[in-house]
Amino acid sequence: MAETSMAAPSTPDDKRPTVSRLYALDGLRFFAALAVLAFHFTARSNNAWGQPVEAKFPHLSLVTALGAFGVDIFFVISGFVILMTAWNASIPKFAASRVSRLFPAYWACVALSSILLIAIWPVKSVSFTQSATNFSMVQAAFGIGDVDGVYWTLWAELRFYILIGIFVAIGITTRRVLALCFVWPILSGIALTTNSALLSEVLVAEWAPLFSAGMALFVIKREPRNLAAWLVFLFTTLLAAGYSGQVTLDRIINDLTNRDFPPYVGWVVVVVSIGLVALLTLTRFSQWGGKKFLVLGALTYPLYLLHEYWGWWIISLLEDKLPAYAVLALATAFCIALAWAVYYFVERNTVNRMRRRLERDLVKL
Secondary structure (H helix, E strand, O other), rough: OHHHHHEOOOOOHHHHHOOOHHHHHHHHHHHHHHHHHHHHHHHOOOOOOOOOOOOOOOOHHHHHHHHHHHHHHHHHHHHHHHHHHHOEEEEEHHHHHHHHHHHHHHHHHHHHHHHHHHHHOOOOOOOHHHHHHHOOOHHHHHHHOOOHHHHHHHHHHHHHHHHHHHHHHHHHOOHHHHHHHHHHHHHHHHHOOOOOOOHHOOHHHHHHHHHHHHHHHHHHHOOOHHHHHHHHHHHHHHHHHHHHHHHHHHHHHHHOOOOOOOOOHHHHHHHHHHHHHHHHHHHHHHHHOOOHHHHHHHHHHHHHHHHHHHHHHHHHHHHHOOOHHHHHHHHHHHHHHHHHHHHHHHHHHHHHHHHHHHHHHHHHO
C-alpha cells in the first residue's frame, strides 16, 4: 500500500506551524525518572538495606514516597509528545518511530536485568521462559509477569500507542482530538465502574485522563486561543487528579511503602505535575536547558528500565560498608552510568537506522 493512501487526510489544521523541540521536556522526563528511582531506593519497601527503608531514611522517605508520581508525569508527557509525533504522520512513519524508539533499549535492559536476576543476584524468581517472553513487551496480555516491575508502564504506553495508531489511520484533526480527549476518560470511567475488565484494559482506563490532558495540552500549544481546548484540558486535569492520582496514591504509594497519605495529596501532586508540564510546553520555559538537556532525555528511558533491581543490588553490596547517603549516591551513579552505556552502545547506533528501515519496509506493504 502506498504511503499517500495511509496518511492522515489534509485539513486546515495542517497549515499551522509545527511545534519545535521542547528541550525542557527532556529535563522534566529525566527528573521524573530520578523521582521514581528515589521512590524505589528510599521509600518503597525492599530488603536491599538490611532493615526497613523508612528506618534508614525516616525523613527523606516522606518526600521520596511521592516520587511514584513521576509515572503520572510520564503519561502526561506521552500524551503531548505522541500526539505531536502522530499529527500528519502516516501509519508507516508513526509505527516505525514508536517501534524503533521503544524496543532496542528495552531489549538491552531486559537482557541485563535477566542476567542479574538469573545468574548474579537471584533475589527474584525469574525463569528463562518468562525472560524470553518479556522481550515481546506484551507479556502482560498473556498473564506473564514482568522481569522488572517497572515494565508495567510500558504495557500502558503500548496500548496508548495502538489507540493513537488507529487515530492516525482515521485522520487526526483538532476537532477529533478534542472529542477523543473528552469522551475517552468518560468511557474509561464507565468501564471501571461497571467492572468491564476487557474494556478497561483496551482503553487504558486508569491512566486515560493523564494521556488526555497531555493531548489537550498539545492542541493548546498549536492553538493557544482555542477555548474548547482549554476547557477539555481543565476537564481532563480534574479527572486525572480525582482518579488517576488516587490510583497512584493508593495502589503504589500507600500499598508499597509504610506511609499513608490522605487523598488530597494525590490530587495536589497531580495538578502540580500537569501544571509543570503545561509551564514547560506553553511558555518560554519550553526552551530552558537547550540542547544539553537532550543528553538527559536520552538517558531517561534506559535509566527508568534498569534502575530498580540493579540499584538494589549495588545497595545490598554496600549498605553495611558505607554511610547510607554515600551508598544511595553510588547506586544512583551506577544506574546512570549503566543507562548511558545502553544509550551509547545500543540506542545511538540502532534507533535511526531501525526507524528508516522499518518505515521503508512498511510503506511497501
